[in-house]
Amino acid sequence: QLKLVESGGGSVQSGGALRLSCTASGYSHRSYCMAWFRQAPGQEREGVAALDADGDMRYADSVKGRFTISVASNKLASYLQMNSLKPDDTAMYYCAAVERGSIHWTPDRPQLLLPDEYSTWGQGTQVTVTS
Secondary structure: OOEEEEEOOEEEEOOOOEEEEEEEEOOOOOOEEEEEEEEOOOOOOEEEEEEOOOOOEEEOOOOOOOEEEEEOOOOOEEEEEEOOOOHHHOEEEEEEEEEHHHOOOOOOOHHHHOHHHOOEEOOOEEEEEEO
16 A cells, blocks of 8 residues: 655745655555645645656646645655745645556646546655745
């Protein structure tokens, strides 16, 4: 059974950078979509960045040009490089994965950034950006 563990969160000043890591275990050599989500207090969980096994990459408009998602070549880790951080980026960040064959894709594939599509989640890591 796939298990995900995040690390790398912390507190940083506005304009700073952090790199989040998500380590996977129990990997079964199936093709997965990997994604990062975040949830601030009192708000819904939102998709931040996603990477499909075929290379399709998506970002929330609020992080485009600042955040970069990547996956290790051995598929056992994913990363979220976050630059030019803003106080609005403050949230709990979650790593998630889903077997791409289990998703019912629609045109333009918005499912990549929808939390309900993902079946495996990490425990979360807190990111706090101070002004």
